[in-house]
Amino acid sequence: QKEVEQNSGPLSVPEGAIASLNCTYSDRGSQSFFWYRQYSGKSPELIMSIYSNGDKEDGRFTAQLNKASQYVSLLIRDSQPSDSATYLCAVLEREYGNKLVFGAGTILRVKS
Amino acid sequence: DAGITQSPRHKVTETGTPVTLRCHQTENHRYMYWYRQDPGHGLRLIHYSYGVKDTDKGEVSDGYSVSRSKTEDFLLTLESATSSQTSVYFCAISGRQGGTDTQYFGPGTRLTVL
Numbered sequence: 001q002k003e004v005e006q007n008s009g010p011l012s013v014p015e016g017a018i019a020s021l022n023c024t025y026s027d028r029g030s031q032s033f034f035w036y037r038q039y040s041g042k043s044p045e046l047i048m049s050i051y052s053n054g055d056k057e058d059g060r061f062t063a064q065l066n067k068a069s070q071y072v073s074l075l076i077r078d079s080q081p082s083d084s085a086t087y088l089c090a091v092l093e094r095e096y097g098n099k100l101v102f103g104a105g106t107i108l109r110v111k112s
Numbered sequence: 113d114a115g116i117t118q119s120p121r122h123k124v125t126e127t128g129t130p131v132t133l134r135c136h137q138t139e140n141h142r143y144m145y146w147y148r149q150d151p152g153h154g155l156r157l158i159h160y161s162y163g164v165k166d167t168d169k170g171e172v173s174d175g176y177s178v179s180r181s182k183t184e185d186f187l188l189t190l191e192s193a194t195s196s197q198t199s200v201y202f203c204a205i206s207g208r209q210g211g212t213d214t215q216y217f218g219p220g221t222r223l224t225v226l
Binding site: 008032034042043044045046049088090092098099100102103104105 | 143145152153154155156157160170202206213214215216217218219220
């Protein structure tokens, strides 16, 4: 059973700080990784995807991937109260119908 | 929501009754998925479909069945609902973004089994 692990939090950061969210995965052969944001009572919303080792930036968000350490992270710069949500890490299992395996999510709270 | 709707959005039912949830997409995507989300467990895959009449089980399929008679519709049925099936159910479709496959979620159905 492939697993994705996240610290459940809550992670509390002050407004304007950098929030760092982390995720580890068990399958060394995994190739595609995703970060979703989920506000309370809403459906998950795709923020970023990453497939290659290194950093990928999109606005205030940076995804980092280290396949050797089986580790993927999401950095949120200049955190805003509107970033308060649960962040879900997901890994693609391409060989089984493009299934995603999700972590349980990390709750982020940005305090103004 | 990437052209995905779910119905009903909320439902309260009693133990032992059958329940059917509907997912409808307008994107003509091949893959469709049903997840349930519970506190502390994240999203867990129930069943998925890779084409009309082609379905397979996910990690928590016991007590659930699915059907897909048209590309746009994927139905999830609880044959005899139990209190342990109280959850939020999300449908998702798989599409390509930036050259790779990812999933987009519907708005969800909150099901309460009394």
